Amino acid sequence: MPTSFVSFLTILSVSLFSAVPSSTNYTLKAFDFGNGGGSGSSTSYSLNGMTNGQTGNTITSTAYLAQPGLAATINANVPPAPTFTNPSSYYERLKLVVAIGGNPTSTKYAIAISDDNFVTTRYVRSDNTVGTTLTIANYQTYSLWGGAGGFYILGLQPNTTYKVKIKAINGNFSETAYGPVATASTVNPSVTFAVATTLSGTPPFAANFTSLPAGSVFAANADAILALTTNALFGGAIYASDSYAGLKSTAASYTINSLTADLSTTGSGYGAQVISASQTSGGPIAPATPYNGGADSVGALATLLQPIITTTSAVSGATATVRLKARTDALVPSTNDYIDTLTFTAAMVF
Amino acid sequence: MPFIQQKRTVALLLVATLSLTAIVPLALNRIVRAASLSEVSVRFDRLKVSTATTGTVCAKPTTVGTESSVVVTYPASYTLGLAATFTTDTTTNTASWPSGAVAWPGVGTATNVTGQVVTFASGDLSVGTLYCFNWINSAAVTVTATPGATNTGTVATNLDSSAFNTVSIADDQIVVTASVPQSFSFALSGNTDALGGLTTGAVATSPTPRTATVNTNAKTGWLVWAKDSSTGLNSALAAKTIASTTPGTNGTLVAGTEGYNTGVTSSQVGGSGTLTVATPFVGGVLGRGSGLDTTLRTLASSNGTADTAVLTLKNNAAIGVLTPAATDYTDTITVIGAGLF
Numbered sequence: 001m002p003t004s005f006v007s008f009l010t011i012l013s014v015s016l017f018s019a020v021p022s023s024t025n026y027t028l029k030a031f032d033f034g035n036g037g038g039s040g041s042s043t044s045y046s047l048n049g050m051t052n053g054q055t056g057n058t059i060t061s062t063a064y065l066a067q068p069g070l071a072a073t074i075n076a077n078v079p080p081a082p083t084f085t086n087p088s089s090y091y092e093r094l095k096l097v098v099a100i101g102g103n104p105t106s107t108k109y110a111i112a113i114s115d116d117n118f119v120t121t122r123y124v125r126s127d128n129t130v131g132t133t134l135t136i137a138n139y140q141t142y143s144l145w146g147g148a149g150g151f152y153i154l155g156l157q158p159n160t161t162y163k164v165k166i167k168a169i170n171g172n173f174s175e176t177a178y179g180p181v182a183t184a185s186t187v188n189p190s191v192t193f194a195v196a197t198t199l200s201g202t203p204p205f206a207a208n209f210t211s212l213p214a215g216s217v218f219a220a221n222a223d224a225i226l227a228l229t230t231n232a233l234f235g236g237a238i239y240a241s242d243s244y245a246g247l248k249s250t251a252a253s254y255t256i257n258s259l260t261a262d263l264s265t266t267g268s269g270y271g272a273q274v275i276s277a278s279q280t281s282g283g284p285i286a287p288a289t290p291y292n293g294g295a296d297s298v299g300a301l302a303t304l305l306q307p308i309i310t311t312t313s314a315v316s317g318a319t320a321t322v323r324l325k326a327r328t329d330a331l332v333p334s335t336n337d338y339i340d341t342l343t344f345t346a347a348m349v350f
Numbered sequence: 351m352p353f354i355q356q357k358r359t360v361a362l363l364l365v366a367t368l369s370l371t372a373i374v375p376l377a378l379n380r381i382v383r384a385a386s387l388s389e390v391s392v393r394f395d396r397l398k399v400s401t402a403t404t405g406t407v408c409a410k411p412t413t414v415g416t417e418s419s420v421v422v423t424y425p426a427s428y429t430l431g432l433a434a435t436f437t438t439d440t441t442t443n444t445a446s447w448p449s450g451a452v453a454w455p456g457v458g459t460a461t462n463v464t465g466q467v468v469t470f471a472s473g474d475l476s477v478g479t480l481y482c483f484n485w486i487n488s489a490a491v492t493v494t495a496t497p498g499a500t501n502t503g504t505v506a507t508n509l510d511s512s513a514f515n516t517v518s519i520a521d522d523q524i525v526v527t528a529s530v531p532q533s534f535s536f537a538l539s540g541n542t543d544a545l546g547g548l549t550t551g552a553v554a555t556s557p558t559p560r561t562a563t564v565n566t567n568a569k570t571g572w573l574v575w576a577k578d579s580s581t582g583l584n585s586a587l588a589a590k591t592i593a594s595t596t597p598g599t600n601g602t603l604v605a606g607t608e609g610y611n612t613g614v615t616s617s618q619v620g621g622s623g624t625l626t627v628a629t630p631f632v633g634g635v636l637g638r639g640s641g642l643d644t645t646l647r648t649l650a651s652s653n654g655t656a657d658t659a660v661l662t663l664k665n666n667a668a669i670g671v672l673t674p675a676a677t678d679y680t681d682t683i684t685v686i687g688a689g690l691f
Contacts, residue, residue, distance in 0.1 A: 091513065092386055155386045155412075158502075158513045189515040192499040193397065195522055203521030209528035214567070224524055234389055239446060241395075247528050252569040254622075256528070304443040305395060328530055331621050331655045333569030334691050338528035345522060347393030349408070349448055350514050 076168035076176050077101040079109060083150065084164050084182035088314065089231040091158035091189045091350065096124075097150030100142050101179070103168055108139035112178060113153065113164045124164075129155045139169060161185040191230040193238070193346040197222040198321075207324055209247075209338070212256075214330045217263045217296045223275070224322040228285065228315060228346055235311035236348030237288070238320065242301040243341040246270055247326060252333035256326060258340075264296040267329040270340075271298025272322050277309060280317025285309050287320070298325050305345060385413045387512035389480055390505045391448060392422065397522040400495045402488035408451055410480040413509040420457065420472040425501035425516065428466065429492040436460030436468055436490045440483050447482045454481040460490075472507060494518050534566040534689040536574075548669045548679075550606045553637040556664045564652075564659040568689030571623050571653040574661055576612065578642035579682040583610050583667060588674035592667060594641025600630045603637035608670040612683070613639030614649050615662045623654025627661070637666045642683060649685070 083097040098109050111124040112134075123134040128151055131138070145151055156162060163183050169175040197205045199222040207220040226238055246255040247270050259269040273294075274287035286292070288307045290299035299308070309320045324342075389410040396403035407422055424430060438460075440453035456473025463469075475481055485491070494501060499517045506512075539561040545554045566572050582593040595601055595609035603609040613633020618625045627633075628648045630640035640647075650661050663685070 157386075188500070188502050189513050190499060191515050191517050193517045194519060195524070197524060205521060205524040207524055207526045209526070212528055212530045214533065220526060220528075222524075234391075234448075236391065237448075239393070242526075247526065249569075254569070305393075305446050307446060324526060326528060328567075330533060330565055330567055331657055332530050332567055333622070333655055334530045334532040334567045335569055336529035338530065340526040342524045342526060343396065343522055344524075345393065345395055345397050346517065347391055347406070348515070349389050349391040350512060 074170055075174045076103050076107050076170045078176040079103070079166040079168050079179040081180035081182045082111075082164060082166055084162075084184040086184050086186060089187050089190070090152075090233075091186050091231060092156050092233070093152040093154050094156060094162060094184045094186060095150050095152055096145070096164060097148065098142050098145045098166060099179075101168070103142075103170070105141065105143065107168050107170050108141055109145060109166050109168050110134055110139045111145075111153075111164055111166050113162055115157065115160050115162050117163060118165075124153055128153055156186050158186050159188045187231065189231060189348070189350040191232065191236070191346060191348045192228070194227040195344050196225040196227070198225060209324075209326050212326055212328045212332070212338075214328050214332065217325055217327045220324040220326075224324075224342065224344070226309065226320045226322065226344060228309070228311075228318040228320075230348045231314045232348030232350045233314060234349035235283070235313045235315070236346065237307040237311075238309040238344060238346045239305035240272065240301060240308040240322070241303055241305045241343050243303065244339075245300070245302050247338040247340050249333065249335045249338045251337045252335045254333045254335075256328060256332060256338060258301040260290040260298065260300040262293070262295070262297045263325055263327040266327060268327060268332050269298070270324070270326040271300050272308065272324055272342075273298045274309065274320055275323045276319075276321040278319055279315050281315070282313060283311040283315030283318055285311045285315055285318045285320060291322070296325060296327075301340070301342065305343075308344075385510045387505065387507075387510045388412045388478070389448075390512040390514050392503065392505065392514045392516060394491070394493065394516050396488075396493060397517055397519050399493055399497055399518050399520060402492050404484065404486050404488050405491065406447065406482055406484045407454075407505060408448055408480055408482040409505045409507070409510070409512070411475045411477050411507060411510050414477055415509045417472045417475045417507045417509060419508050420454070420470045421504075421506045422468045422470070423504040423506070424466045424468065424491060425494065425503045426466060427494040427496065428501070429494075430463055430466065430468065431487075431490045433460040433463045433468070435487050436463070436470070436485050437487045438470065438483050438485050442484050442486060444482070448480060451480045451482040454483040457483040466503070475507065530567065532567065532689065532691050534568060534572065534687070535564070536687040537563045538685060539563070543663075543665055545665060545667050548667055548673070550669055550671055552605050553603045553666055553668045555636055555666045559662045559664045562649075562661045562663065562685050562687065564656050564661075564687055566689040567655050568691045569655065570690035571651060572656060572659075572687060572689045573651045574649045574685060574687040575646040576642055576649050576663075576683055576685045577644055577646045578684070579644070580680075581641070581643040583679040583681045585674065585676035585679045587678050588676035590674045590676065592669065592673060592679065594643055597641040597643040597645075598630050598647065600632055600638065600640050602635060603666050603668040605668055606670060607668055608673050609641075610665075610667045610681075611637070611639040611641045613637075613664045613666060615664075616650055616660065617662075618652075618656060618659040620657035621652070621655040621659065623652035623656050623659070625650060625652045625656070625659050633662075633664050637668065639664070639666060646684075646686070
């Protein structure tokens with residue numbers, strides 16, 4: 001019997017009854033091994049074994065609780081290094097898949113995280129955010145930590161390398177040490193946005209209605225090409241505005257008003273429509289109302305920014321084509337100085 | 351874990367805890383950060399390099415508490431104005447804010463600008479609500495001079511903080527131009543005007559007045575002129591001309607007194623122009639108008655575009671007792687028009 005165990009029983013002796021076997025220093029209450037024990041024998045040998053002892057006799061006093069079995073038989077296995085990744089250029093979350101290391105499904109795991117190599121340790125809470133203290137509520141089963149699909153640790157700092165390590169527990173007095181460390185990094189929030197036209201990839205950008213005789217709908221000789229890539233989790237929008245809410249002639253003191261209408265049934269007007277929107281992955285991007293009409297339906301441009309393309313999630317390789325259309329009637333003054341300036345901007349929700 | 355080993359571990363932890371007491375505050379100071387805003391967005395209304403811009407700041411708090419300020423750290427190399435230039439509002443173009451956003455309470459002109467850090471006052475915010483405000487003076491922020499996609503900043507309240515990113519590009523504008531071609535139409539309703547038999551007892555006038563109709567997009571307007579071939583009604587058989595009555599002067603013929611003139615009335619369906627009948631040719635009363643001669647005289651004019659501008663031409667004639675009888679009195683009136691583009 002190990003010395004430590006002798007000492008343990010010595011401490012307990014103050015509250016135990018004398019029994020056999022016993023000495024002046026100790027009393028062994030029972031010999032049973034609990035439900036995991038067993039024995040075998042032959043004419044030459046007798047073997048007693050123990051695989052688990054949790055249902056053996058429990059000894060209590062007002063001050064102590066002694067449970068049966070050897071601690072080593074009920075300790076959880078130390079979890080191996082988890083799978084810790086940034087699968088999609090995230091700036092505020094990282095994906096973690098707990099490695100169970102042969103532990104049963106009832107085993108619970110606590111996850112420590114640090115951005116300074118555990119000089120300071122924080123803990124992943126059950127709501128997947130990070131807290132400063134570890135409480136029993138932060139221990140969760142493999143299943144609750146997302147199982148094989150894992151989960152995202154939320155609320156992380158951008159452009160930061162994090163290390164995580166995990167410990168496991170099966171029950172009282174069975175917690176393991178932390179397992180190996182896994183490392184992953186967030187990136188900075190990002191957005192790339194570009195403006196071009198079908199005629200030119202470099203500024204200055206221009207589009208022209210060469211001639212707008214009355215009674216027909218015409219498209220400008222160049223479409224706007226808008227390119228967007230962002231890792232913004234909540235997506236965002238491309239906005240458009242113009243200088244005059246129409247095509248303005250200084251010489252004629254006249255503006256062909258921008259309007260939301262089907263130009264094929266309108267006397268005079270000017271507007272924009274998104275004729276294509278696509279992406280390599282993510283998103284999707286989509287034309288915003290009223291720029292999503294077909295044929296000759298256009299949305300009004302205004303001096304205040306209006307969303308023209310939207311996405312509700314991160315998107316990569318998105319491209320949208322915006323066409324400008326106009327129509328005049330017989331009363332639109334003739335002049336060659338009609339002009340408008342479109343401004344495009346993009347803003348993401350991180 | 352054996353009990354003694356547990357006690358030893360506890361003891362070691364106590365020692366470690368005590369020995370770390372002095373350095374833990376330093377470590378915490380280094381890594382303690384505010385909680386993350388669950389959403390943050392900063393829209394720069396212009397993305398072109400070196401361009402002054404207005405914009406919009408939005409954020410959704412996550413931490414329960416009382417906000418008192420919002421601090422926007424603009425990307426490095428963006429040029430910022432003084433605090434007084436960061437005037438704000440929460441009413442302009444709110445329809446373009448992200449879905450669900452509401453006005454940021456308590457925001458006013460910035461109270462401080464230090465480096466890239468701009469501080470605004472803030473009222474208390476509710477967790478889970480997206481708040482926005484606009485900075486409305488472009489003198490406050492100028493986009494960096496360098497195109498790039500690594501323009502990172504932060505939005506922070508005194509409770510939460512998150513990073514954002516924006517882009518600066520060579521040009522964010524497309525100049526759209528257009529030309530509208532000239533159009534002008536002019537039509538006479540007929541080419542004859544038979545006045546019938548003239549008597550001394552009445553002034554004869556066109557039984558079916560001819561009209562001249564103008565449609566044009568001439569921005570400055572248009573003119574219609576007329577002249578005649580004989581400066582009057584001429585009879586070859588009688589070798590007589592009933593002379594035009596004072597070309598260039600408005601007058602009214604009187605029955606029994608020889609005379610001949612043209613009066614004009616007008617109407618217009620639409621257009622920007624104001625149609626004006628030239629004073630000498632103002633008609634509207636039997637026999638009123640001006641005589642024509644062989645020089646083109648302005649009948650009417652307009653100062654803008656015209657949709658169905660109609661001039662009604664009435665030719666009037668009167669004879670006296672000495673006017674020779676003949677059936678071949680005739681005149682040819684030429685009417686033309688032109689737009690002023």
